[in-house]
Amino acid sequence: MIYDHGLLDELGNFINILKRYDKLYIYGAAHNQKMLAKYLDICGISTRGFVTSETLGDIAFPAGAGVILGLSDKYYNEAYPRLVTREKPIDVIFLSERAKHTISYxxxxxxxxxxxxxxNLADHCNLNCQMCDHFSQLVKEPCFLDIDECERDLNRLSELSGGRLGIIKLLGGEPLLNEDIVKCLKTVRRYFADTPVWIYTNGLLLLSPRMEAFWTACKEYDCAIELTPYPMTGLDIMAIRRKAAEREVDLRLTEVCEKYSLKYQLSAHRLESGYAFVDCYQKNHCNVLKNGKIYACPMSAYIHYFNEYFNRDFRISESDHIDIHETSSFEEIAEFASRPVPFCGYCDIAHREFHEWKRSERLISEYI
Ligand code: SF4
Ligand code: SF4
Structure with a gap:
């Protein structure tokens, strides 16, 4: 499997081109173009405003101005001729449809x-894959979720969100290692009655006799099981499917991780490529709730395991998380997720690559 760096290459070129202009405008003034302006501001590129077909004739573009065609490609035939057939044509800067949509999203x-x-219901794991983005294979002592603290956090998050989120993902490490998992499911449901709850597992313990209460709880609290079948684990998938059907539990199989591990390449020094965060699938997607705080992603939330294991010092600052007990609105939490955090500077996304899956040898070369 090849990691597609095409978007990152395009964005690097795009930002370099924009740096040649000190007077930039964006064609279009709807949501996607406003998000493009926000992204450029994050990247340190200022824009002078938005241009539309209605306002185009009124703007006296200064010499050396450039206009970014921010509208969707389907408006190209309408927008482009208007810009280049002016008495004083201006530079038009293009961005692919993929880039426009990704930035906005x-x-x-x-x-x-x-x-x-x-x-995380348990930070450690019973499989220990290489390159785990939760650093689970580097956890030296078993570490379980503090349910009482998590309950306070869920209560607060429920207040802020009106008791409904997109998906609550319970994972780890291996969540089924947590012997209080039934209590965890019950607690999550108490505060989020209608939110989908998915339990991510490698499945090694699913058919263990001690998991009977877990299967009952999945049905009772309407929680789905997301099973990732890793190679060479000897999982009896058919038996697990039968079990889920008997217990009327929603079981999904994630095939994508089956044979590959993604190397999340960390850089020892913070990188200057502040534009790259939009090419990270975890950004604004894998928000981690831990000890009263929300982190941008598992890498930033659990880097302390990496630091402890390899005696490194990848720093986490106050700006790398948001304290939900000191936050007054859900909007602040959502805004935090939509921007890069300082830790993003350590992520060398341009050198992320897939490797064949195997168990970890706990080498620093799995990340650096
Ligand atoms: S099974 Fe999942 S949590 Fe466990 S080491 Fe592998 S990737 Fe990490
Ligand atoms: S720190 Fe930023 S770039 Fe790195 S994985 Fe997390 S969200 Fe992605």
Whole structure:
């Protein structure tokens, strides 16, 4: 499997081109173009405003101005001729449809029912894959969720979100290692009655006799099981499917991780490529709730395991998380998710690559 860096290459070129202009405008003034302006502002590029077909004739563009064609490609035939047939034509700067949509999607703050939260029920794992983005294979001592603290956090998040989120993902490490998992499911449901709850597991414990109460709880609290069948684990998929059908539990199989691990390449020094965060699938998607705070992603939330194991110092600052008990509105949480955090500077997305899946040898070369 090849990691597609085409978007990142395009954005790098795009930003470099924009730096040649000190007077930039965006053609279009709807949501996607406003999100493009927000993204450029994050990247340190200022724009002078929006141009539309109605306002185009009124603007006296200064010398050296450029206009970014921010509208969808379907408006190209309408917009482009207007810009280049003016008495004084101006430079028009293009962006692919993919880039326009990705930027808008990544920097748009989510509504509560579009906003996902991840909670580790156990930080450690019984499989220990290489390159785990939760650093689970590097956890030295078993570490379980503090349910009482999590209950306070869920209560607060429920107040802020009106009791409904996109998806609550319970994972780890391996969540089924947590012997209080039934209590965890019950607690989540107490505060989020209608939110989809998905439990991500490698499945190794699903058929264990001690999991009977877990299957009952999945049915009772309407929680789905997301099973990732890794190679060479000897999982009896048919037996697990039968079990789920018997217990009337929603079981989904995630095939995508079956044979590949993604190397999340960390850089020892913070990178200057502040535009790259929109090419990270975790951004504005894998928000981690941990100890009263929300982190941008598992990498930033659990980097302390990496630091402890390899004696490194990838820093987490106050700006890398948002404290839900000190936040007055859900909008602040959603806005936080839609912007890069300082830790993003350590992520060398341009060098992310897929490797064949295998168990971890706990080498730093799995990340650096
Ligand atoms: S099974 Fe999942 S949590 Fe466990 S080491 Fe592998 S990727 Fe990480
Ligand atoms: S720190 Fe930023 S770029 Fe790195 S994985 Fe997290 S969200 Fe993505």
């Amino acid at each position: 990544k920097v748009t703050p989510r509504q509560p029912d579009e906003y996902n939260i991840e909670i």
